[in-house]
Amino acid sequence: MSELFAQLRPELTSLMDCFATPAVLLRQDGTVITANQAYRRRFGDGKPLQGRSCDGILAAAGYDCHSQGNLCPLEACGQTGLEQHVLHVHDQGAVQIDLYPIRDDEGVPRYFLELLSPLLSKGDESTSMVGNSPAWREVLHLIRRAAPSDSAVLLLGESGTGKELAAAAIHRASPRSTGPFVVLDCSGLSETLFESELFGHEKGAFTGAHSRKIGLAEAAHGGTLFLDEVGDIPLALQVKLLRLLETGQFRRVGGVEPIHSDFRLIAATHRDLEKMVTEERFRRDLYYRVNMFPIVLPPLRERREDIDALAEALLHRLPEGRRLRLHPDTLACLRNYDYPGNIRELRNILGRAALLADELWILPEHLPPHLREGLRKAEPPSLPGQAAAGAVPEILPLAELEAQYLRWARDNFPGDRRSLAHRLGVSERTLYRKLDQLDAHQSHVPPVA
């Protein structure tokens, strides 16, 4: 890094943090000079990004720049000298990349500002599945495996873990994507209602059946039928559902004509279906029929690494959330909570906070009190001599003591560098200088933010 960049790094990072979307400043060879918080959260792996190649960072986050005919905007800009706007398509979804050359006084592009806006694979923003943790990547891997086949998929997981979103993603990535995606929530339906919802009814079939109604099984023809909370289907109706799944045929309530429907089945439940089978509350034959390809969606507390990115994405989806930013202390609280209601609960917490926040920042005070208790309080390192009280303290050079404390603060402080500098009572520039000195002595250390 040139001396000038070394001196200006705090200012540059601060400038980059003005962008809400992931932004990175690159050299001509694609190595990173600095990146903003949004970039580190979305694509970072917790290790320092500075000096690493941008395509290596993206590849590690599951966005392979060289796959599927993607063009490198940096190369194109190097050849033409012009800003580039390209769409990269990845298995994880699409990313809009806007690359702007930063020219020297002779007009030669020397550095490049890259803004990345992750888009959705297909569909709109509200259907994107955010997450990059190992647990979530495994789910995405299974979804990709299951999607092209016609096999029935069973989505298992606690309420609010994204089962419906996953079902829609499987449908969108399947050969039936141009067909309908029909959802039937099986919870809380009486037997009569369930039957008439699934199979439809003829006019006059029962009191109140004033006209013929097409059932959801029929409406799903050519597409996907998603049975949410399949464990809630009354035992008496399970046999009718099994017959439908086995033969693809059914009759409307009050009808005599057999109707054929060709759909792919995806079912979901938060219940332990296997246990229900042993307790004879769920038919074993139906269980085998729906459980051809099980996918377990992990609870949010088992994929805490995704909380930052999820919180940003969910906030952005709220109408009042687009103007707001999550303060590092708020993110620290969000990371430490267990979310019995999973992603739905996180979304609701953010919705409430967005209404309470007047200014730019969502602060811990905008969160429910039980989340604020989670503010992380790591113990400072035991200083030399402190562990063995009464022992003769080991005398260390002050500089070494400061380095030890700084290392601890850097590794444990949950916020960004600006807040850390503030807490340490030094300028951001001084903090950067001191951290650079630490880095010079020790490579492969995690960044502050």
Ligand SMILES: Nc1ncnc2c1ncn2[C@@H]1O[C@H](COP(=O)(O)OP(=O)(O)OP(=O)(O)O)[C@@H](O)[C@H]1O
């Ligand atoms: N990976 C994800 N990325 C972004 N948003 C998500 C993700 N997973 C779930 N959500 C959001 O969380 C909310 C709950 O998701 P969803 O309804 O799919 O959960 P569910 O498991 O089907 O819940 P339930 O069992 O109660 O029906 C939705 O608003 C959904 O958009």
